[in-house]
Amino acid sequence: MGRKFFVGGNWKCNGTGEEVKKIVTTVNEAEVPSEDVVEVVVSPPFVFLSLVKSLLRSDFHVAAQNCWVRKGGAFTGEVSAEMLVNLGIPWVILGHSERRSLLNESNEFVGDKVAYALSQGLKVIACIGETLEQRESGSTMTVVAAQTKAIADKVLNWANVVLAYEPVWAIGTGKVATPAQAQEVHCELRKWLHENVSAEVAASTRIIYGGSVNGVNCKELAAQPDVDGFLVGGASLKPEFIDIIKSATVKKNA
Numbered sequence: 001m002g003r004k005f006f007v008g009g010n011w012k013c014n015g016t017g018e019e020v021k022k023i024v025t026t027v028n029e030a031e032v033p034s035e036d037v038v039e040v041v042v043s044p045p046f047v048f049l050s051l052v053k054s055l056l057r058s059d060f061h062v063a064a065q066n067c068w069v070r071k072g073g074a075f076t077g078e079v080s081a082e083m084l085v086n087l088g089i090p091w092v093i094l095g096h097s098e099r100r101s102l103l104n105e106s107n108e109f110v111g112d113k114v115a116y117a118l119s120q121g122l123k124v125i126a127c128i129g130e131t132l133e134q135r136e137s138g139s140t141m142t143v144v145a146a147q148t149k150a151i152a153d154k155v156l157n158w159a160n161v162v163l164a165y166e167p168v169w170a171i172g173t174g175k176v177a178t179p180a181q182a183q184e185v186h187c188e189l190r191k192w193l194h195e196n197v198s199a200e201v202a203a204s205t206r207i208i209y210g211g212s213v214n215g216v217n218c219k220e221l222a223a224q225p226d227v228d229g230f231l232v233g234g235a236s237l238k239p240e241f242i243d244i245i246k247s248a249t250v251k252k253n254a
């Protein structure tokens, strides 16, 4: 089964209204492969979701960067999945390593969030990844399998899940995983899904890579058989995001 290439731009906690409009203008004016070839999502901070949604070209979609773990209510400072649905936001990023490490989001909490967001009709980019210390101690697969299991324990239908493998040591560091390192983990993750979820889910779930992806390194990464796209941080704020979107054609022509 074909897995459509997926490129997400995670703008993190960046931008003024003016800067956001400028980024949207750049992506709106770009010539990129059609929606049949690549699915593109941009993820601005909460406060700019409506603005970006109103300005963004119709073949690209918007994602929130987080949402609350269950139904909204007395949870000061949180944004619920229901609110995102109400705003017409189709996607949400959950379990990003910055939230896992800075806000102590556990595997179980992330699994609960993913399940709740899906139950409300959102599509989820679920992030997993090991630290440098974990990689150097040889526990990369143990760590990412435990993170994936916490999601799999709560999720029955994977149709609206994209799994983002983002090694923490590669995020915002300029130190990108080599294509072979990325492929190795993606392939193992797909095997894990095959053995622990189903052959169908393993074959159809998109596993995307994140961590210092840029307009140059994207092509070789995109050529790896189990790399189904990217979650891009820093470079998604720059015109080179367009080159990263275009790397979808590497896959198409492979």
Ligand SMILES: O=C[C@H](O)COP(=O)(O)O
Pocket: 010, 096, 166, 170, 171, 172, 173, 174, 210, 211, 212, 213, 231, 232, 233, 234, 235
């Ligand atoms: O969500 C995106 C990742 O954290 C990657 O960020 P980066 O491309 O700035 O390394």
